[in-house]
Amino acid sequence: MTFAAFSQVSHLAVATIYLVILVLALRKRGVSDFVSRLLDFYLILAIFWELIFFSQQTISHTLTLPTLFVLHLPYYGLFLLAFIFLNLSAALLRSKALHWGLWLISLIWLSFVLILDFNWFFLPDTIWQNSTTVINRSNLAFAALILGWGICSIASTWVTFKVYRQTDRRVVKHRITYWTIGLILTFAGGLFVLGLIYLAGSLLLLLGAAMAYYIISVHRLPDLRVIARRIVSGLLVGVLELVIYTAGFWVLQNYFTGITGYSPLLAGAILAFVLLVLFNPLLRLIQKWVNQLLFGSLVDINRILREYSQSISNILDLGMLSTVAVGLINEALEVQSGALFTVDSEFGDDGVRRYRLKGVPAMGNSTPINAQIPLDSPIAKKLGDDRSPLMQSEIDVLPEFRFLTAQERSWLNSQEMDVYVPIHTKDDWVGIFALGPKSSGASYFDNDLDLLNTLANQTAVALQNARLVGSLVRINNEFRRAYSSMEEAHAKLERIDRTKSDFISIASHELRTPLTVLSGYSQMLMDDPTFSENAYYSKVIAGIYDGTSRLHEIVDSMLDVAKIDTRALELQSEPVHLHVLLNNVCQGFSKAFQERGLILDFDQFNNFPPVQGDPEALKKVFYHLVMNAIKYTPDGGKITVAGYLVEKGAGRYPPGGVEVVVSDTGIGIDPRFKDLIFTKFYQTGELALHSSGKTKFKGGGPGLGLAIVRGIVQAHGGRVWADSPGYDEEKNPGSHFHVILPTSSDARVLPPGEISV
Numbered sequence: 186m187t188f189a190a191f192s193q194v195s196h197l198a199v200a201t202i203y204l205v206i207l208v209l210a211l212r213k214r215g216v217s218d219f220v221s222r223l224l225d226f227y228l229i230l231a232i233f234w235e236l237i238f239f240s241q242q243t244i245s246h247t248l249t250l251p252t253l254f255v256l257h258l259p260y261y262g263l264f265l266l267a268f269i270f271l272n273l274s275a276a277l278l279r280s281k282a283l284h285w286g287l288w289l290i291s292l293i294w295l296s297f298v299l300i301l302d303f304n305w306f307f308l309p310d311t312i313w314q315n316s317t318t319v320i321n322r323s324n325l326a327f328a329a330l331i332l333g334w335g336i337c338s339i340a341s342t343w344v345t346f347k348v349y350r351q352t353d354r355r356v357v358k359h360r361i362t363y364w365t366i367g368l369i370l371t372f373a374g375g376l377f378v379l380g381l382i383y384l385a386g387s388l389l390l391l392l393g394a395a396m397a398y399y400i401i402s403v404h405r406l407p408d409l410r411v412i413a414r415r416i417v418s419g420l421l422v423g424v425l426e427l428v429i430y431t432a433g434f435w436v437l438q439n440y441f442t443g444i445t446g447y448s449p450l451l452a453g454a455i456l457a458f459v460l461l462v463l464f465n466p467l468l469r470l471i472q473k474w475v476n477q478l479l480f481g482s483l484v485d486i487n488r489i490l491r492e493y494s495q496s497i498s499n500i501l502d503l504g505m506l507s508t509v510a511v512g513l514i515n516e517a518l519e520v521q522s523g524a525l526f527t528v529d530s531e532f533g534d535d536g537v538r539r540y541r542l543k544g545v546p547a548m549g550n551s552t553p554i555n556a557q558i559p560l561d562s563p564i565a566k567k568l569g570d571d572r573s574p575l576m577q578s579e580i581d582v583l584p585e586f587r588f589l590t591a592q593e594r595s596w597l598n599s600q601e602m603d604v605y606v607p608i609h610t611k612d613d614w615v616g617i618f619a620l621g622p623k624s625s626g627a628s629y630f631d632n633d634l635d636l637l638n639t640l641a642n643q644t645a646v647a648l649q650n651a652r653l654v655g656s657l658v659r660i661n662n663e664f665r666r667a668y669s670s671m672e673e674a675h676a677k678l679e680r681i682d683r684t685k686s687d688f689i690s691i692a693s694h695e696l697r698t699p700l701t702v703l704s705g706y707s708q709m710l711m712d713d714p715t716f717s718e719n720a721y722y723s724k725v726i727a728g729i730y731d732g733t734s735r736l737h738e739i740v741d742s743m744l745d746v747a748k749i750d751t752r753a754l755e756l757q758s759e760p761v762h763l764h765v766l767l768n769n770v771c772q773g774f775s776k777a778f779q780e781r782g783l784i785l786d787f788d789q790f791n792n793f794p795p796v797q798g799d800p801e802a803l804k805k806v807f808y809h810l811v812m813n814a815i816k817y818t819p820d821g822g823k824i825t826v827a828g829y830l831v832e833k834g835a836g837r838y839p840p841g842g843v844e845v846v847v848s849d850t851g852i853g854i855d856p857r858f859k860d861l862i863f864t865k866f867y868q869t870g871e872l873a874l875h876s877s878g879k880t881k882f883k884g885g886g887p888g889l890g891l892a893i894v895r896g897i898v899q900a901h902g903g904r905v906w907a908d909s910p911g912y913d914e915e916k917n918p919g920s921h922f923h924v925i926l927p928t929s930s931d932a933r934v935l936p937p938g939e940i941s942v
Contacts, residue, residue, distance in 0.1 A: 192238070192384055199387050200235035203228050206398050220276045224401055227269045231394055234262035238383055256323075257302055259383070260330040263375055264295070266390070267337035270371055273397060274341045278348040278361060294333050301326035331379065338372050359628055360578065363406055367396035404579045406628070422467050426460045489517045493640055497647045501654040503527070503545055510644055511547035514620065518633060522602070522621030524553040527652060528569075528614050530560075540565055542617065553619070556596040564593060568607040569614040574634045575605040604629050606637045610645045615652070618644075700740060704733045739887055745805065746865060746889050749896035756799040756900055763843060764790035766800060767826060770807045777815050781882070786825040793828055793843050796926040798901045803926070806897050809890035810847040810922050818851035819882055819917060825849075831925055838904055842927045852883075853918040854909035862907065863895040894924075902927055 207228040210221065237258045268291050299305075301323075345368055349361045374389030400406065437452045493513050500506045507525035514523060525545045532538050538560055544553025558565050563585045567575045580586045580597060589597075600619055608616035618641055623629070629637075707730040716722040748754040771787055778785055796803075807826075814824045825848040833841035854862065861867055866888040898905040909920035 195384050196235045196238040199391050200232050203232045223273050264330050264333045267334045271337045271341045274344045298326050298329045363400050367393045404583055494643050501651050503651045503655050506651045507545040507547040519624045520620045521624055523547050524619045526617040528616055554599050572607055572609050577603050606641045608641045608645050616648050700737050745893045754900055760795035761798050761800050762795050782821045784823040788827045790828045794928045796843050796928050802897045806894050809894050814847055814849040818849040822850040838925045842925050844925045846921055846923050848921045850917055850919045852914045853912045854920045855912040859907050863891045865892045
């Protein structure tokens with residue numbers, strides 16, 4: 186085979202390899218659609234360029250093309266490849282394409298060369314000459330193509346160098362280092378083509394294209410330091426084994442040849458087998474020495490995991506956990522910065538569920554910036570759903586991260602981290618380790634990510650415990666603040682209540698004297714014949730007397746409440762016959778019963794033993810209960826006063842006694858307010874809707890009656906409560922007021938200091 190035939194076959198093979206790379210590139214998209222399309226265009230152009238070398242003579246014989254154009258076809262391709270590579274450099278490294286003006290200049294440049302080659306303007310072959318210099322049309326076209334190639338190559342180098350100088354991110358610098366290798370291969374290939382060494386130039390350009398494809402399609406590039414470490418270790422092991430084999434074979438040949446049955450072939454095979462067995466131990470030993478001497482020591486994973494687990498197992502403070510965990514990772518991998526983020530799922534202000542990332546300071550005093558990530562974000566899918574570490578290089582390269590929101594990109598740029606490692610419990614995503622670049626400038630490799638995943642798994646339980654403790658501390662602090670506020674409010678209410686009680690006591694005392702004078706004079710006028718014989722004056726004086734009596738009654742109620750509030754209620758305890766007391770009370774309301782058409786069903790209490798108590802105080806109890814029943818029972822209703830004997834040991838009143846129940850067929854009581862009605866000044870309904878008469882239906886009053894009832898009954902050591910099916914002014918379910926009083930003289934009557942309203 187002649188060299189020309191070999192060259193043609195080689196170019197065809199190179200074109201086939203370009204085609205394979207193109208198919209792979211079409212199947213696996215890289216950084217972005219634009220960069221991938223540029224790479225596809227570059228590979229297609231390279232295929233046609235190689236085919237030009239393969240069939241250049243065929244083209245010149247079969248196609249009627251100008252000879253100059255056919256001769257310059259390889260350089261057209263070289264210029265176009267350099268220009269596309271310049272666009273690839275700009276799009277990949279600067280994340281934007283070249284300005285349209287540069288495309289226009291390139292098009293004009295290419296048109297200029299085509300005009301010269303096709304001679305569309307009928308230019309002479311010699312365009313310009315003097316005594317020393319001749320410029321031919323052919324040379325000018327060739328020079329323009331070479332100059333264009335040189336400018337594009339220099340521009341690619343300038344773009345690469347500029348981006349490397351401007352960026353501080355080691356991940357980007359690492360990718361630029363790889364791109365520089367591809368750039369050097371491409372430039373060297375162009376130089377070989379210009380030197381007419383076409384096959385070598387094609388192979389170098391192929392290697393440059395393969396490097397570009399690898400850089401664009403692979404998001405996690407291996408560290409060149411690791412590659413260098415492996416190469417150095419392999420070379421050293423190879424040299425060492427060669428030395429050992431040579432020395433061993435020399436020893437065998439010089440000292441064992443006299444032994445009967447010695448075979449050099451067998452000795453060499455045994456020696457080779459021994460070296461084969463020793464290869465892996467020697468490789469590990471050499472790698473360890475290379476790491477220590479040239480690249481630093483290797484990471485002892487078992488020691489790191491053991492120390493990490495022991496250090497964080499008992500930490501319950503979130504800030505301390507972040508500092509210790511990231512600090513240990515820094516010691517192991519020598520990272521420059523790091524932070525811990527807690528992750529919570531919550532609804533935002535717009536009602537959309539998001540992940541809330543809250544930063545916890547670790548290395549340094551600054552608090553990491555918080556963020557909110559949508560549930561459908563690629564970041565959430567990678568870290569939350571896939572439970573996989575996320576490299577910044579993946580965010581820069583992979584197409585799915587092109588659609589991150591502006592807030593997400595702003596947050597990622599503010600972090601300046603190289604890797605994000607999720608922390609998961611069995612069911613939930615609870616945190617993230619965000620780690621910056623390594624101090625050595627090396628990238629994070631698969632073994633580093635595996636180690637970080639293991640550390641994150643160990644951190645999950647400690648992080649969950651720290652968060653729970655933090656929540657408990659926060660709840661406890663909130664409870665203390667709430668309790669303190671409640672105590673302040675309670676003290677304020679007590680002061681208000683005490684002030685109100687003081688006002689009631691003072692006002693009632695001050696009102697009692699003029700009321701007594703007013704009542705006395707009104708009685709004198711009623712007894713005076715001059716006024717009693719006059720119907721008009723008699724009615725007016727009777728109204729004054731009734732109003733004075735009611736006001737006197739209200740003042741007495743206020744005084745009773747004041748005594749109960751100030752623990753000054755004193756009882757004169759003696760046996761009290763309930764049938765006499767209740768009969769007197771009911772007789773006092775006979776006029777109200779008649780006016781309202783109410784029916785009184787009164788049990789006889791003759792068979793009940795007397796109760797132990799103060800007659801006047803107990804009279805007030807049943808006076809208020811009966812009056813209350815009259816006020817809230819519609820006209821024509823029924824009021825029942827019934828009695829029951831309570832045996833000792835009964836659940837509702839163990840000491841035993843007599844139970845008096847005042848029932849009515851009135852509007853009833855809302856179950857929610859059965860206890861509230863016994864407080865001071867409580868009124869049912871709206872005050873403006875109450876009538877003014879004390880025995881009128883829903884008549885008005887100061888709201889002190891039931892409070893006095895409870896205070897007096899408690900002072901007797903008894904019990905009072907209310908029952909009702911509910912409140913209904915149409916169906917009138919009625920209500921029942923129960924009063925239990927002790928019967929024996931042994932019943933404990935509370936001293937004034939133990940009574941409360």
